[in-house]
Amino acid sequence: MDKGDELGRVTLADVAREAEVSVSTVSKVLNGRTDVSAPTRVRVERILRAHDYRRAARSSAEAPLVEIVFHELDSLWAMELLRGVEAVASEHGAAMVVTRSGSRHAPGPEWIEAVLRRRPLG
Numbered sequence: 001m002d003k004g005d006e007l008g009r010v011t012l013a014d015v016a017r018e019a020e021v022s023v024s025t026v027s028k029v030l031n032g033r034t035d036v037s038a039p040t041r042v043r044v045e046r047i048l049r050a051h052d053y054r055r056a057a058r059s060s061a062e063a064p065l066v067e068i069v070f071h072e073l074d075s076l077w078a079m080e081l082l083r084g085v086e087a088v089a090s091e092h093g094a095a096m097v098v099t100r101s102g103s104r105h106a107p108g109p110e111w112i113e114a115v116l117r118r119r120p121l122g
């Protein structure tokens with residue numbers, strides 16, 4: 001196994017490589033998703049324990065976030081999409097953040113910095 005990051009911690013990529021699975025499979029195991037086979041889950045969990053893997057802690061007050069960016073929010077399509085995302089996010093204990101980019105094709109750099117600080121799920 002590689003050394004992991006610069007602090008010597010094991011990364012998800014390290015665990016995935018050792019378990020011979022994708023990083024997304026390791027993430028699914030960590031998040032308790034059910035769409036991972038039992039033998040794969042056991043193998044990944046064993047490797048995580050062997051390397052004393054610890055997830056970066058979130059504040060207990062912070063809910064996991066899903067970030068959504070829209071050009072405009074005036075349409076019925078946007079509202080339907082937001083309702084659907086909010087329903088799925090809440091089923092999984094996540095909150096939703098919505099950004100309106102307005103006349104720009106993408107939000108400005110200050111938004112990107114804020115997203116990186118919030119560390120959303122997606």
